[in-house]
Amino acid sequence: MNNKEEKIKLILQFLRQLKYDNTFQKLQEQSQIQLDPQNLELITQSIKNYDIIQLEQILNQYVDKETKKKCILKLLEQKYIKLLKLHNVQEAIQLLRNHITNFCSDEEQKHQYASMIYLPELKVKQEQELIDEIIQLCYKQIGLIEPNRLVTILQQQQANQILDCQFHIKLEQNYNIFKKHTCNSQLNIIKQQKNISFCEFSINGQYQALVHGLQIYLYQFDNTKNEYQQKPRKIQTGQTIAITSIIFSPCSKYIGTSSQDFTVFVYNIQTENKYRLEGHNAIVQCLNFVLCDQSIKKQKNEYDIYTISIDGWLYEWNENERKGGLKIEEKLLKLHTHQQKELMLLTSQNKISLYKLYTKYQISQTSSSNNNQNSIVDKHFNFVLILVNDTIQELYLYAIPDLQLIKVFQTTSRINASLINQFDIGWLNYNLIAAGTNKGDLLVWHIQKSSKPIESYQISEYDKEISCIKFHPTKNQLYVYLKKDSRKQLSTQQQTTEDLRTQLLQQRNQYQRQSGGMQSLLNLLQIIARQDQMNSNRQSMLQEDKESSDEDM
Structure with a gap:
């Protein structure tokens, strides 16, 4: 049976099954192919x-x-x-x-x-x-x-919707195979200019949390106005150095942050109770909420909290009591968990490791580049996406659970900028990947399409750095945040030190001292200046929190 005859018989069979008898007879006579x-x-x-x-x-x-x-x-x-x-x-x-x-x-x-x-x-x-x-x-x-042949062809044609439309979310029952697909589900990019370092949504989209300095600005969704409330709840974390991550619990009742000051802060949104976890001896990179193991009784809280620090330690807590610790590997970056699949994935600077959630039994591990910067997992915990800063910056997509590299996403040749450490996989439309650059470019990739971006947007007119991007969990929206101009100047003490250092450099030839004396003095002043800078930065952060920094938000 040749290809033409197969197609005609397929159509005849289809017409016969749907009882289009007149059309069936006419086509059979014209084609002279009998069914x-x-x-x-x-x-x-x-x-x-x-x-x-x-x-x-x-x-x-x-x-x-x-x-x-x-x-x-x-x-x-x-x-x-x-x-x-x-x-x-x-x-x-x-x-x-x-x-x-x-x-x-x-x-x-x-x-x-x-x-x-x-x-x-x-x-x-x-x-x-x-x-x-x-x-x-x-x-x-x-x-x-073959009876299934027609069904297969229709399913394949229907699946092409994803390839026809870059922002398509799901297959439609009434998809027309005879017309080119058009879709109105465009990605809605919400651009805001705020000095924030992190944006996070609760799974149900009811809350949005922004991190500015050492404070959390918590916005609740107003169902009557169909938007987030203008006035946020301001939450003081009490952490003294930069926040490294923020996350909501699966039930949207708790919110937690980790910090460079070796601590973790946990806040109950409903009761406004808060506590701090202290015990790490290095920068805490990430935390995650995990439902308690039901075999262990007398828990203070329904969630255990898993935390990782840059020195390679994984700690397990229930409320503010540490239950145990496990040394994993050096230079840990991120911790991801999936409750239903009972899986825990850890990324470090040069490895990806998958473990059983409660037993910590290692399932698989793979070595990757020595320059992993950050990682994120998709909604269904099928993929992990890693930013690699090697010869060129690229995004590596690995399959879970076998941790096989399946695709590498690259920037376009016209983009002469660096990708920021924050990027995201779509939550509603999980075919999409978005990343920003330090010169205000927004790049969007489609997982099933090319390794090159399907769209690129110039978000900033003045090459301002994109500080944060985040997909909304229940809407086809992407939130993009640009840095505002810094209003903070050097402190008087720091400026005086810098002026003194400049003056000494200009007049160094006038000094006739023993060899190395002037250099020692300059080195001492450099140490003082550096210490003043660190103190100034810390004081600046604390001062921002006291002044609420509403202008920047």
């Missing part, structure tokens, strides 16, 4: 009526002896089971002796049929299921196209 629908109808009718004699007569015209035996045996088997379910045991035994044994040559299968009499649970196949199974055995010899 023989009359005998096809007789085959279907004989299966419905369990008419073995008629089915055998029709099949004798089309199929070989072996195929005919298989088809009739399927029909007899269902009739036999039906009689047993109706408790017509005598009639079922006669059918087994007089007919089934004639079409079944396998002795072991005959014994299985006989033992069915004593089985209480027997299932009769649906009518259409039985018809499909029998036609499937002989479709080629009857002159039909």
Whole structure:
């Protein structure tokens, strides 16, 4: 059968199944390709009526002896089971002796049929299921196209929606295969200019948390206005150095932050109670909320909190009590968990490791680049995306759980900028990946398409750095934050030190001291200046928190 004939028979079969009889006859006459629908109808009718004699007569015209035996045996088997379910045991035994044994040559299968009499649970196949199974055995010899072929073609065509439209979210039931797909589900980019370091949404989208300095600005969604409230709740973390991560608990009741001051801060949104976790001896990179292991009783809180620090330690806490610790590896970056799959994924500067959530048993591990910068997982915990800062900056996509590299996403040649450490995978439309640059470019990739961006946007007119990006969990929205101009100047003490250093450099030739004396003095002043800078930065952060920094927000 050539390709043209196959296509025409496929269309004829489709028209016949949907009872377009006039169109069917016309196409059959014009193409001069016969489908023989009359005998096809007789085959279907004989299966419905369990008419073995008629089915055998029709099949004798089309199929070989072996195929005919298989088809009739399927029909007899269902009739036999039906009689047993109706408790017509005598009639079922006669059918087994007089007919089934004639079409079944396998002795072991005959014994299985006989033992069915004593089985209480027997299932009769649906009518259409039985018809499909029998036609499937002989479709080629009857002159039909495989019954599933049409379904497969329609499914493939429907799946092309994803490739036709870059921002498409899900397949539609009424997708038209004869017209080019158009979609109104465009990605809504919400650009804001605020000096924030992190943006995070609760899973249900009810809360949005922004980190500015050492404070959390918590916005609640107003259902009546269909937008987030203008006035946020201001939460003091009490942490003294920069925040490194922020996360909501799965129930959206708690919010937590980790910090460079070796601590973790946890806040109860409902009761406004808060506490701090202290015990790490290095910068805490990340934290995560994990439902308590039900086998362990007397827990203070329904969640355990897992924290990792840059020196390679994983700690487990329940409220502010540390339950245990495990040394993983140096230079840990991120911790990701999935409650339903009971998986925990850890990324470090040069490795990706997958563990069982509660037992900490290692499932798989892979070595990657020595310059991993950050990582994020998708909604279903099927992929982990890692920013690699090697010869060029790229995003590496690995499959979970085998941790195989499946795709590398690159920037465009016209983008002469560095990717920021924060990037995101779409939560509603999980085909999309977004990342920003330090010169105000926003890049969007499609996982199933090219390794190059499908769209690039110039968000900032003045090459301002994108500080943070985040997909909304329930809407087709992407929040992009640009840095505002810094209003902070050097402190008077720091400025005085810098002026003194400059003056000494200009007048160094006037000093006749022992060798190295001036250099030692300059080195001392540099240390003082550096210490003043660190103190100034810390005081600046604390001062911002006291003054609320509402202007920047």
